[in-house]
Amino acid sequence: MGVHILSVEATEPAAVIVLAAGAGTRMKSAKPKILHEIGGRSMVGHAIAAASGLEPQKLVAVVRHERDRVVEHLLEIAPSLIIADQDEVPGTGRAVQLGLAALPEHTEGTIVVTYGDVPLLTTSLLRELVAVHEVDENSVTVLTALLDDATGYGRILRADDGTVIGIVEHKDATDEQLAIREINSGIYAFDAAVLRDALAQVTTDNAQAEMYLTDVLGIARRAGGRVAAVVTGDRWQVEGVNDRVQLAALGAEMNRRIVEKWMRAGVTVIDPATTWIGVEVALSNDVTIKPGTQLHGLTAIGTDAIIGPDTTLTNVRVGRGASVVRSDATDSQIGAGATVGPFAYLRPKTDLGEQGKIGAFYETKNVTIGTGSKLSHLGYAGDAEIGEYTNIGCGNITANYDGVNKHRTVIGSHVRTSSNTVFVAPVSIGDGAYTGAGAIVRKDVPAGALALSIAPQRNAEGWTVAKRPGSASAQAAEAAH
Numbered sequence: 042m043g044v045h046i047l048s049v050e051a052t053e054p055a056a057v058i059v060l061a062a063g064a065g066t067r068m069k070s071a072k073p074k075i076l077h078e079i080g081g082r083s084m085v086g087h088a089i090a091a092a093s094g095l096e097p098q099k100l101v102a103v104v105r106h107e108r109d110r111v112v113e114h115l116l117e118i119a120p121s122l123i124i125a126d127q128d129e130v131p132g133t134g135r136a137v138q139l140g141l142a143a144l145p146e147h148t149e150g151t152i153v154v155t156y157g158d159v160p161l162l163t164t165s166l167l168r169e170l171v172a173v174h175e176v177d178e179n180s181v182t183v184l185t186a187l188l189d190d191a192t193g194y195g196r197i198l199r200a201d202d203g204t205v206i207g208i209v210e211h212k213d214a215t216d217e218q219l220a221i222r223e224i225n226s227g228i229y230a231f232d233a234a235v236l237r238d239a240l241a242q243v244t245t246d247n248a249q250a251e252m253y254l255t256d257v258l259g260i261a262r263r264a265g266g267r268v269a270a271v272v273t274g275d276r277w278q279v280e281g282v283n284d285r286v287q288l289a290a291l292g293a294e295m296n297r298r299i300v301e302k303w304m305r306a307g308v309t310v311i312d313p314a315t316t317w318i319g320v321e322v323a324l325s326n327d328v329t330i331k332p333g334t335q336l337h338g339l340t341a342i343g344t345d346a347i348i349g350p351d352t353t354l355t356n357v358r359v360g361r362g363a364s365v366v367r368s369d370a371t372d373s374q375i376g377a378g379a380t381v382g383p384f385a386y387l388r389p390k391t392d393l394g395e396q397g398k399i400g401a402f403y404e405t406k407n408v409t410i411g412t413g414s415k416l417s418h419l420g421y422a423g424d425a426e427i428g429e430y431t432n433i434g435c436g437n438i439t440a441n442y443d444g445v446n447k448h449r450t451v452i453g454s455h456v457r458t459s460s461n462t463v464f465v466a467p468v469s470i471g472d473g474a475y476t477g478a479g480a481i482v483r484k485d486v487p488a489g490a491l492a493l494s495i496a497p498q499r500n501a502e503g504w505t506v507a508k509r510p511g512s513a514s515a516q517a518a519e520a521a522h
């Protein structure tokens with residue numbers, strides 16, 4: 042097994058063909074296997090991302106199972122992708138042949154073959170594969186992995202000079218071959234012309250009646266081509282997902298890698314084991330993430346922010362120095378220096394300004410909150426606009442829904458609202474206005490006014506002793522007289 046010292050950079054391959062046609066029956070899912078997600082991205086999305094990183098001239102996906110659903114997803118993530126449909130002839134050899142047929146005629150150069158269900162494969166390992174393939178002028182270069190336990194995998198047979206003689210399937214292997222720890226990943230770089238010619242000779246004349254891609258290796262070698270291998274010690278990168286046990290295992294490993302990457306980039310993660318970070322999340326240095334935190338989608342966190350514990354953010358932008366404690370937020374923005382939680386629920390389009398606050402047991406939705414404004418405890422703010430440095434009292438509610446339509450509440454700057462104010466939308470409150478405790482605000486409040494709901498208070502003297510005689514309260518009342 043030779044060690045390659047790469048003296049030249051890999052060029053852009055002519056094409057990457059991503060095989061994405063399989064049914065994935067062991068997932069036992071109505072959803073196609075390759076659309077299942079890890080790290081916040083579909084498995085085929087990871088395959089497309091790794092392939093795209095090579096900047097191939099063409100990117101092809103071969104599809105068959107749930108074709109329309111898969112194609113819709115693929116074109117969403119890679120609009121310029123070429124779709125090739127696998128026909129009724131089974132096997133990876135046929136899939137690659139059809140992928141090749143979707144490319145311009147006489148395509149030359151390197152063709153890379155990858156899979157929609159191998160989500161941890163990286164661009165850099167593919168780049169190494171292509172570089173070795175091109176520098177060594179191979180006909181075929183197979184990516185292989187060294188496993189401690191290679192049970193079940195196809196073993197790589199090497200000649201004395203290190204070139205690959207062939208691949209023997211586990212069930213066909215001799216005892217001596219079973220001791221080989223180097224396995225076939227199924228990921229290859231091919232010379233386009235060699236691949237085209239070899240596939241034309243591959244038949245379905247075997248026990249499974251499938252066109253095997255592995256047959257190309259023998260054909261290429263017999264034609265005088267060099268067949269070699271690039272071996273990786275990182276088995277996760279070539280591991281496929283067949284069932285949900287593997288999905289979880291690869292998901293955990295991907296997360297471990299993502300969390301480690303961010304720690305090395307200057308993020309403090311108190312408990313990596315309970316921290317989940319999606320592949321598209323962006324973190325700044327000196328962010329602190331506390332245990333039980335999940336960051337999903339396009340979430341981006343600014344420097345010095347503290348997130349968690351027990352917080353889930355999906356597509357949320359958090360400004361520098363903000364803190365979010367035991368809360369859940371989606372499609373929202375949290376300004377620099379703002380505080381959220383504990384136990385806040387920010388629904389989509391919550392925009393909390395700098396130094397603002399959404400405190401304990403608050404729910405918000407479609408609300409813009411200006412700089413320094415605070416909604417400290419126990420309430421709901423939806424379809425509302427709140428100015429700057431306003432203080433919304435405990436238990437305030439924007440009553441935005443009249444049973445048929447939603448209406449807006451507009452609250453100015455430097456407003457002070459008292460406990461249990463209900464804003465019956467549509468309604469607006471001018472700058473510097475106040476509300477009294479328990480106010481039900483149904484009419485607009487001019488700037489600087491105090492809005493009150495006058496419900497006269499009546500004290501029924503001696504009620505407790507008369508109506509709850511002998512109770513602890515009655516005894517306390519008697520003692521007070």
Ligand SMILES: CC(C)(COP(=O)(O)OP(=O)(O)OC[C@H]1O[C@@H](n2cnc3c(N)ncnc32)[C@H](O)[C@@H]1OP(=O)(O)O)[C@@H](O)C(=O)NCCC(=O)NCCS
Nearest residue numbers: 433434435458459460475476477478479480493494495496
């Ligand atoms: C609004 C509030 C701050 C006004 O306090 P204040 O300075 O004592 O008010 P005033 O004495 O000027 O009262 C003005 C008038 O409003 C009435 N009023 C005051 N608060 C009222 C209320 N919540 N409901 C009905 N009427 C009220 C007063 O009886 C008074 O009426 P009057 O002029 O006929 O006598 C106060 O009443 C209040 O509601 N405080 C609660 C604050 C709160 O909830 N803080 C916690 C926020 S989390």
